[in-house]
Amino acid sequence: MAYDHQxxxxxxxEKWTGLNLYETDLKDETKEPYYxxxxxxxxxxxxxxxxxxxxxxxxxxxxxxxxRGKNVLFPIGFDAFGLPAENAAMRNGADPAAxxxxxxxxxxxxxxxMGTSVDWSKEVITCDPSYYQWTQWLFVKLFEHKLAEHREAxxxxxxxxxxxxxxEQVVDGCCERCGTEVEEKRLTQWFLKITDxxxxxxxGLDALPWREEIKEAQRAWIGKSEGAYLKFPxxxxxEKIKVFTTRPDTVFGxxxxxxxxEHPLVxxxxxxxxxxxxxxxxxxxxTKKTERERSExxxxxxxxxxxxxxxxxxTKEEVPVYLADYVLASYGTGAVMAVPxxxxxxxxxxxxxxxxxxxxxxxxxxxxxxxGAGVLINSGEFDGKNSDxxxxxxxxxxxxxxxxxYRIRDWLISRQRYWGCPIPVxxxxxxxxxxxxAEHLPWLLPTDVDFKPTGKAPLASSRELGxxxxxxxxxxxxxxxxxxxxxxxxxxxxxxxLDSRDAHDFSDVALMKKWLPIDRYSGGSEHTxxxxxxxxxxxxxxxxxxxxxxxxxxxxxxxxxLIMGPxxxxxxxxxxxxxxxxxxxxxxxxxxxxxYLAFIGPYNExxxxxxxxxxxxxxxxxxxxxxxxxxxxTHLEEKPPSGLAQALAKASVKVTEDGDRFKFNTGVAAxxxxxxxxxxxxSVPKAALIDLLIMLAPFxxxxxxxxxxxxxxxxxxxxxxxxxxxxxxxxxxxxxxxVNGKRRGSVLLAPEASEADAVQAARAVSTVAxxxxxxxxxxxxxxxxxxxxxxx
RNA sequence: GGGCAUGUGGCGGAAUUGGUAUACGCGUACGUCUCAGAAGCGUAUCCCGUAAGGGUUGAGGGUUCGAGUCCCUCCAUGCCCACCA
Numbered sequence: 001m002a003y004d005h006q007x008x009x010x011x012x013x014e015k016w017t018g019l020n021l022y023e024t025d026l027k028d029e030t031k032e033p034y035y036x037x038x039x040x041x042x043x044x045x046x047x048x049x050x051x052x053x054x055x056x057x058x059x060x061x062x063x064x065x066x067x068r069g070k071n072v073l074f075p076i077g078f079d080a081f082g083l084p085a086e087n088a089a090m091r092n093g094a095d096p097a098a099x100x101x102x103x104x105x106x107x108x109x110x111x112x113x114m115g116t117s118v119d120w121s122k123e124v125i126t127c128d129p130s131y132y133q134w135t136q137w138l139f140v141k142l143f144e145h146k147l148a149e150h151r152e153a154x155x156x157x158x159x160x161x162x163x164x165x166x167x168e169q170v171v172d173g174c175c176e177r178c179g180t181e182v183e184e185k186r187l188t189q190w191f192l193k194i195t196d197x198x199x200x201x202x203x204g205l206d207a208l209p210w211r212e213e214i215k216e217a218q219r220a221w222i223g224k225s226e227g228a229y230l231k232f233p234x235x236x237x238x239e240k241i242k243v244f245t246t247r248p249d250t251v252f253g254x255x256x257x258x259x260x261x262e263h264p265l266v267x268x269x270x271x272x273x274x275x276x277x278x279x280x281x282x283x284x285x286x287t288k289k290t291e292r293e294r295s296e297x298x299x300x301x302x303x304x305x306x307x308x309x310x311x312x313x314x315t316k317e318e319v320p321v322y323l324a325d326y327v328l329a330s331y332g333t334g335a336v337m338a339v340p341x342x343x344x345x346x347x348x349x350x351x352x353x354x355x356x357x358x359x360x361x362x363x364x365x366x367x368x369x370x371x372g373a374g375v376l377i378n379s380g381e382f383d384g385k386n387s388d389x390x391x392x393x394x395x396x397x398x399x400x401x402x403x404x405x406y407r408i409r410d411w412l413i414s415r416q417r418y419w420g421c422p423i424p425v426x427x428x429x430x431x432x433x434x435x436x437x438a439e440h441l442p443w444l445l446p447t448d449v450d451f452k453p454t455g456k457a458p459l460a461s462s463r464e465l466g467x468x469x470x471x472x473x474x475x476x477x478x479x480x481x482x483x484x485x486x487x488x489x490x491x492x493x494x495x496x497x498l499d500s501r502d503a504h505d506f507s508d509v510a511l512m513k514k515w516l517p518i519d520r521y522s523g524g525s526e527h528t529x530x531x532x533x534x535x536x537x538x539x540x541x542x543x544x545x546x547x548x549x550x551x552x553x554x555x556x557x558x559x560x561x562l563i564m565g566p567x568x569x570x571x572x573x574x575x576x577x578x579x580x581x582x583x584x585x586x587x588x589x590x591x592x593x594x595x596y597l598a599f600i601g602p603y604n605e606x607x608x609x610x611x612x613x614x615x616x617x618x619x620x621x622x623x624x625x626x627x628x629x630x631x632x633x634t635h636l637e638e639k640p641p642s643g644l645a646q647a648l649a650k651a652s653v654k655v656t657e658d659g660d661r662f663k664f665n666t667g668v669a670a671x672x673x674x675x676x677x678x679x680x681x682x683s684v685p686k687a688a689l690i691d692l693l694i695m696l697a698p699f700x701x702x703x704x705x706x707x708x709x710x711x712x713x714x715x716x717x718x719x720x721x722x723x724x725x726x727x728x729x730x731x732x733x734x735x736x737x738x739v740n741g742k743r744r745g746s747v748l749l750a751p752e753a754s755e756a757d758a759v760q761a762a763r764a765v766s767t768v769a770x771x772x773x774x775x776x777x778x779x780x781x782x783x784x785x786x787x788x789x790x791x792x
Numbered sequence: 793g794g795g796c797a798u799g800u801g802g803c804g805g806a807a808u809u810g811g812u813a814u815a816c817g818c819g820u821a822c823g824u825c826u827c828a829g830a831a832g833c834g835u836a837u838c839c840c841g842u843a844a845g846g847g848u849u850g851a852g853g854g855u856u857c858g859a860g861u862c863c864c865u866c867c868a869u870g871c872c873c874a875c876c877a
Contacts, residue, residue, distance in 0.1 A: 213796050213871075258877095327875080331876045338877085525871075529873095666806065666807095738858075
């Protein structure tokens with residue numbers, strides 16, 4: 001009775017390969033293009049349930065769109081550089097390249113087993129020289145346009161992974177990957193100038209139809225704040241302390257100035273202070289602290305620069321100068337004016353160090369610090385003015401300038417690791433960096449390296465790389481030993497899909513014009529402030545370099561929910577609640593697993609759904625019922641479809657609309673309702689059954705193919721057109737009758753029935769009449785085809 | 793501490809976006825088939841009530857003929873940011 005899913009799957013998959021169904025002709029002019037993208041996987045070697053969720057759902061939509069006449073680009077590739085391959089190499093001496101290849105092969109088999117319709121012919125693998133050649137080429141372009149920079153800066157260093165990290169890869173002061181507390185180091189490294197694009201990355205969000213929470217997260221990450229630079233001259237010296245403030249309106253209340261311990265003025269001032277030793281001790285103590293220790297909201301610490309004072313540019317009064325680590329060196333100017341009456345941090349510091357607190361804004365509460373706006377007091381000629389409105393004039397009065405600051409930092413892309421794209425740079429004998437000329441690209445990753453982490457980049461141990469540089473560039477020239485952050489590889493892969501085999505260019509202009517921007521991009525929420533921001537930056541930068549025709553890459557973005565363990569907890573090996581999809585595929589079939597994932601909940605909401613074994617068996621039973629329907633010859637009479645036509649039309653509209661919203665849970669429900677009606681019907685016409693199979697095909701592609709063949713269908717069910725029904729002539733519609741907003745019954749009316757007809761019919765209903773109990777309604781609300789409400 | 797989102801049965805969730813709350817499915821109970829079990833099939837399943845009827849979308853208030861949906865206050869949960877001046 002039960003269908004043999006393993007046999008059906010094998011046969012169907014072979015048939016699709018034979019028909020070459022899923023290789024998209026990018027140059028086809030007869031159909032409307034649709035670019036459907038999911039985040040390409042890292043080849044960890046095993047397909048977990050999250051991958052299934054991501055690929056099954058997008059595959060359902062890809063199949064649906066093809067049947068609806070679209071030319072769908074649905075590509076796949078592998079984000080194949082990264083730490084795990086290197087760790088495997090260190091652990092058991094594996095070759096990272098071979099390890100990665102083997103994992104890719106294994107995952108390919110698994111992805112094929114799902115019955116996905118991805119186009120393998122356009123596959124990209126980021127660790128393949130034919131791909132990274134263009135990553136390097138793009139890096140060179142960015143360098144030539146001064147968007148890639150080699151400079152010294154304070155960087156985050158992970159002592160366990162022995163590499164620097166991008167700001168985005170530090171979470172709560174710890175390495176995002178391994179959880180080790182991050183240290184701060186000053187190193188000369190490569191940066192991409194994402195800060196040049198901060199404003200455009202921000203304003204570009206406005207027009208995107210993304211969920212507000214994704215846009216808000218990016219806005220928070222970019223962190224725009226408008227304010228002013230003000231200068232506090234140092235008494236008796238030439239230097240001035242430049243501060244950034246968002247509250248220039250409070251400058252009359254600035255009773256001291258604070259420098260970050262790393263501030264460049266600290267060294268020159270040191271000779272003039274009377275407590276040199278104390279200051280030096282403070283600086284070395286704070287620089288030794290980890291990132292996390294410094295950001296803990298403990299009691300404020302600091303030290304006064306004895307003998308130094310600065311001039312408040314508004315009051316012209318001398319104020320003391322402090323060093324404190326609550327001021328960040330890397331934001332603004334690394335120095336702040338402290339207004340303890342109107343800032344919580346300054347207030348706390350002033351209390352501890354007994355500094356004067358000068359109130360300059362009359363607030364709504366007496367309590368200090370008062371953070372809000374209000375009426376200015378103790379502010380000279382500005383007394384009595386509104387603090388917000390006076391900002392601009394106060395900046396002018398104090399000799400400052402208005403400015404805008406962003407929280408986002410430049411993207412640090414150097415990694416002291418082996419398994420990454422080599423940075424195509426060499427240094428001349430003076431140590432000046434030069435990009436590797438195009439004819440030497442791909443700049444190959446050497447293989448003769450020592451993987452043991454020493455704090456130095458593994459590439460430094462390669463003899464071949466050193467000899468290569470000497471041979472090409474001459475004696476005294478040295479290679480760059482760092483590799484690129486893997487997020488660089490994944491910032492442009494969607495351009496490459498359009499022309500993945502091109503040896504002469506990174507993509508194809510005509511095809512980019514035709515296919516971009518990407519219509520819908522599905523992925524994980526963890527990439528909101530990393531991959532998604534980087535990819536947007538890359539696109540804008542390449543647009544400015546006239547290399548790509550678009551300046552926003554992704555029209556729609558859907559972050560998927562999370563599949564939890566059966567216990568409702570996040571899946572983890574230690575909890576023992578990890579669901580292995582392979583077992584379910586073996587037991588219940590790929591179709592059942594796909595369709596269950598579609599049914600589990602709305603895909604485009606950030607929910608989390610517990611995996612439920614009974615849910616999979618339920619879907620399998622549902623598929624059995626369809627199979628049973630198709631195998632019942634007595635049901636297949638060619639009679640007029642009667643009431644089933646309306647049911648089919650309803651289901652078709654629902655499945656189509658819900659598909660467009662990525663709400664496949666209700667789409668599956670619509671199919672279930674349809675099947676319930678089929679089973680209740682005396683007979684099911686073959687044509688109706690075929691329409692059901694076509695609608696089933698995206699969800700359960702193998703079974704639909706099998707039953708299609710059984711019913712004598714030509715070709716593949718996946719080549720059929722999606723059923724579209726003319727609006728069947730509806731003769732009667734149920735209108736709900738309410739009295740005072742409460743349901744008291746319903747009447748069947750013609751769809752366009754007049755109010756008078758509706759009222760007449762409604763009053764004849766006994767439950768309505770008794771609810772009215774003889775009273776005349778004072779008001780009647782009638783919404784055609786929906787509701788009739790009597791107000792008494 | 794700040795921002796954003798979300799709260800609907802025992803569970804996953806639905807509600808044409810202001811118009812029949814609880815679709816679809818899981819689970820559960822009873823029945824049917826069976827020597828028996830499994831599977832299948834059928835019926836019931838938000839709460840109170842024999843019924844008529846009444847109540848119910850985290851809590852309270854408001855707007856409206858009508859609120860799960862809009863507004864205000866509060867509570868809870870999740871995510872993001874966090875000494876960013």
